Amino acid sequence: MSHGGEVTKREREHRPVPAVLAVVVHDHKVLLVQRSNPPDAGCWGFPGGHIEWGExxxxxxxxxxxxETGVDARAEEVLTALDMQAEEVAEGIGYHHFVLVAVRCAWKGxxxxxxxxxxxxxxxxLEQVAGLGNRASDGVFALAKLALSPHT
Incomplete structure (x- = not known):
């Protein structure tokens, strides 16, 4: 950190990116999307993305x-936070570091x-999520299991 508590541009560029995952539960199922872009292009995971400034x-x-889906839902609770780090060398993208906040959402329509x-x-x-194996992003099964467990 630079003098006076200010964060330099270089330090800001090397910080994790805060993002959300919308974990929608409806009829004992979760909504998953297959990503088109890195990170995790081609893998199944929960819809989500960057948190905008002030959001x-x-x-x-x-x-x-x-x-991402056109589905409407009401965010209800934070399930957990995940630390996702990946290097997309083959894609020429570089290194990704996200802190993903998983939010359970109740389906509305x-x-x-x-x-x-x-x-x-x-x-x-949950059985279908388990069957995805390595076609799912890291942590998807554990998060689906958590989301589909009865509320405490």
Whole structure:
């Protein structure tokens, strides 16, 4: 950190990016999307993305969900936070570091349409999520299990 508590531009560029995952539960299933772009292009995961400046977590989760899928949901609670770090050397992208805040969302409407950076989407039971194996992003099964567990 630079003198006086200010953060330099270089330090700012090497910080994790805060993002949200919208974990929508409906009819004992979770909504997953297959990403079109890095990181995790081609993998199945939860809809989500960057938190915009001044945006609250729940608002970001609802916005990202709607932008990527057209599904409407009400953000209800933070499930957990995940630390995602990946190097996309093959893609020429470089290094990614995200802190992902997973937000459980209650479905309000819409079956979903792939949009934005989404190749495909679907509603999955826990068994179907398990069956994705390495076609799912890291942590997807554990997060789906957490989201589908009864509220305490």
């Amino acid at each position: 609250r977590l729940f608002d970001a989760a609802e916005r990202e969900l709607h932008e 819409g079956s979903g349409t792939a949009a934005d950076d989404v190749h495909a989407l679907g509603w999955f039971t």
